Amino acid sequence: MTVAQVVARAKSLGVRGSVSDHISRDAPTTLGSVESIERYLDALESYDVLRGGEFCWHDALWRELPAHVVRRFTHRLGSLHSIRLANGSFFRAFSAQLPAELTAAVYMEAHVSSMETLATDMPVDILAHPTLVPPPFRELDPHELWTEALEERAVHACLANALVFEISARYPPHERLVRRMMESGVRLSLGSDGHRPDQVANIAVPLALARRLGVCDDDLYDPTRHGSRTGAFDA
Numbered sequence: 001m002t003v004a005q006v007v008a009r010a011k012s013l014g015v016r017g018s019v020s021d022h023i024s025r026d027a028p029t030t031l032g033s034v035e036s037i038e039r040y041l042d043a044l045e046s047y048d049v050l051r052g053g054e055f056c057w058h059d060a061l062w063r064e065l066p067a068h069v070v071r072r073f074t075h076r077l078g079s080l081h082s083i084r085l086a087n088g089s090f091f092r093a094f095s096a097q098l099p100a101e102l103t104a105a106v107y108m109e110a111h112v113s114s115m116e117t118l119a120t121d122m123p124v125d126i127l128a129h130p131t132l133v134p135p136p137f138r139e140l141d142p143h144e145l146w147t148e149a150l151e152e153r154a155v156h157a158c159l160a161n162a163l164v165f166e167i168s169a170r171y172p173p174h175e176r177l178v179r180r181m182m183e184s185g186v187r188l189s190l191g192s193d194g195h196r197p198d199q200v201a202n203i204a205v206p207l208a209l210a211r212r213l214g215v216c217d218d219d220l221y222d223p224t225r226h227g228s229r230t231g232a233f234d235a
């Protein structure tokens with residue numbers, strides 16, 4: 001879709017949208033260099049749309065962006081598309097095959113530990129799809145994956161680093177975790193994570209969850225009101 005189509009689609013759904021393409025050397029995207037990122041921002045600046053970007057924590061590109069480029073983003077998202085295992089190696093969160101030693105408990109310990117490092121190291125605003133796990137684990141009851149102790153650690157990581165927790169339409173978090181985030185004072189964001197035209201700007205499912213929990217619209221993250229670690233709104 002063109003930017004104009006994305007903006008029109010969001011408007012038709014009554015959504016104030018942002019474009020948040022993948023920006024990484026290890027994701028299906030062409031945004032893998034500082035030059036291409038500047039062209040992306042040039043394009044978005046012609047439209048009335050927030051300028052986001054979803055960066056892979058495990059890829060170094062976000063570390064290489066000069067401050068003047070970072071400031072052009074209205075906000076940024078950080079993702080655990082790969083997590084770091086206890087032995088220091090990285091493991092892709094999209095892997096359909098899991099080695100036998102990578103049990104759900106071992107994986108989740110590494111997932112939350114990676115999240116804690118992302119939260120302290122990565123100057124992003126939103127933690128994208130915080131409950132993304134490899135396909136075999138998606139079949140399990142999330143309460144089997146997430147112990148309350150792991151949830152508390154995730155809450156602390158977000159709270160201590162002012163990281164916004166995304167309710168993703170693509171990888172919906174379970175209600176208990178979202179409630180724990182909300183009750184602890186972690187700000188929430190609604191994400192379509194749209195990869196197809198019919199998914200773009202469709203936040204119906206995340207919105208319904210936020211409504212069920214009594215989240216006010218004004219509490220939802222809005223970079224223009226709540227600011228951004230990119231510095232876009234600093235005087």
Ligand SMILES: [Zn+2]
Pocket residue numbers: 054079081128129
């Ligand atoms: Zn992602």
